[in-house]
Amino acid sequence: MENLQDRSDVAQIGTENIIEIQGLTKCFGKQKEIVAVDSLTLNVKKGEVFGFVGPNGAGKTTTMKMLIGLLEPTSGTGRVGGFDIVREIINIREVTGVLPEPAGFYDNLTARQNLRFYAKLYDIKEDVREKRIVELLDMVGLNGAIDQKTGGFSTGMRKRFGLAQALINDPDILFLDEPTSGIDPKGAQMMRDLIKQLSREKNVTIFLSSHAMSEVEEICNRIAVIEKGNLLAVGSVEELRDMVREKEGVQYILEISNIPLQDVAGKLSDIDGVHETYARNGMLYVHADAGMRAEIANNVKLMDGTVSRFEEDRMDLQKVFLKLIKS
Ligand SMILES: Nc1ncnc2c1ncn2[C@@H]1O[C@H](COP(=O)(O)OP(=O)(O)OP(=O)(O)O)[C@@H](O)[C@H]1O
Numbered sequence: 001m002e003n004l005q006d007r008s009d010v011a012q013i014g015t016e017n018i019i020e021i022q023g024l025t026k027c028f029g030k031q032k033e034i035v036a037v038d039s040l041t042l043n044v045k046k047g048e049v050f051g052f053v054g055p056n057g058a059g060k061t062t063t064m065k066m067l068i069g070l071l072e073p074t075s076g077t078g079r080v081g082g083f084d085i086v087r088e089i090i091n092i093r094e095v096t097g098v099l100p101e102p103a104g105f106y107d108n109l110t111a112r113q114n115l116r117f118y119a120k121l122y123d124i125k126e127d128v129r130e131k132r133i134v135e136l137l138d139m140v141g142l143n144g145a146i147d148q149k150t151g152g153f154s155t156g157m158r159k160r161f162g163l164a165q166a167l168i169n170d171p172d173i174l175f176l177d178e179p180t181s182g183i184d185p186k187g188a189q190m191m192r193d194l195i196k197q198l199s200r201e202k203n204v205t206i207f208l209s210s211h212a213m214s215e216v217e218e219i220c221n222r223i224a225v226i227e228k229g230n231l232l233a234v235g236s237v238e239e240l241r242d243m244v245r246e247k248e249g250v251q252y253i254l255e256i257s258n259i260p261l262q263d264v265a266g267k268l269s270d271i272d273g274v275h276e277t278y279a280r281n282g283m284l285y286v287h288a289d290a291g292m293r294a295e296i297a298n299n300v301k302l303m304d305g306t307v308s309r310f311e312e313d314r315m316d317l318q319k320v321f322l323k324l325i326k327s
Pocket residue numbers: 028029034035036054055056057058059060061062063
């Protein structure tokens with residue numbers, strides 16, 4: 001699986017913060033009793049593909065809406081592309097593109113007519129506009145449907161068309177709310193490839209929310225995890241994994257010969273920092289604090305055991321996420 005965070009050749013990530021959020025808060029209700037986003041502080045660097053994940057109702061959409069000027073924060077501040085999210089919404093609209101969930105179009109208009117309409121809102125000149133419409137529809141694989149009404153588009157086509165629409169003003173920053181939800185695996189892969197292509201070839205900064213952890217793991221350089229409006233963690237998959245390793249320990253898997261696994265399990269479970277040991281299918285599983293590898297190996301050696309395999313169960317983002325939200 002291609003992973004952007006390991007590939008500095010893919011995205012040119014700058015040092016400059018293109019999105020800055022300070023203590024951002026949004027409350028709903030007469031008494032402001034529903035705290036949807038609670039003092040959120042985070043930065044996104046230019047060129048990053050930034051994943052925003054959290055359970056249902058965590059506050060992802062509300063945050064995005066505040067960042068693009070659709071909702072006014074209750075308190076806190078934010079800047080997008082250098083512009084203030086309350087006072088400079090018009091400027092933000094100029095430099096951003098948005099794929100909302102669900103995406104809405106004028107369904108009785110064709111793909112070309114829809115894009116023409118949005119292009120006019122941005123005052124894009126006719127010659128540039130017509131060329132861009134064809135290029136964008138080509139990019140998202142919808143050129144064959146250019147003169148079809150969007151009302152007849154499938155869910156996958158609507159998502160891709162929504163991406164073309166979000167790109168009509170050639171934005172520096174793209175906000176994508178669940179860009180692959182409801183579309184089939186092939187369509188989802190195409191969407192991910194497009195997102196990677198935009199990052200790689202156009203250096204567009206992408207801020208996306210998703211419930212698909214494998215997708216976020218595949219395409220995001222960094223990820224913020226939120227729950228009940230609060231930021232739980234932010235970092236690359238590797239950094240988030242390390243946070244969980246430090247907090248919850250790791251699972252080692254050992255293949256040992258010469259001595260009975262039950263004996264090793266018993267001996268290792270007496271060591272400080274080893275939380276659980278059990279043998280299954282000829283392998284020994286050891287749940288221990290991170291960094292106990294050498295000590296475990298030594299103890300097996302002292303018992304005259306031979307270790308032929310010693311692996312750490314590498315948590316994927318799905319596991320990391322579940323551990324972060326339950327701790
Ligand atoms: N207009 C509103 N009025 C009252 N409460 C709202 C409003 N909009 C959102 N909320 C509440 O704010 C919280 C955060 O909602 P939000 O839609 O931002 O979550 P989310 O992380 O995008 O969820 P999902 O993954 O389900 O899309 C939820 O408890 C939601 O019910």
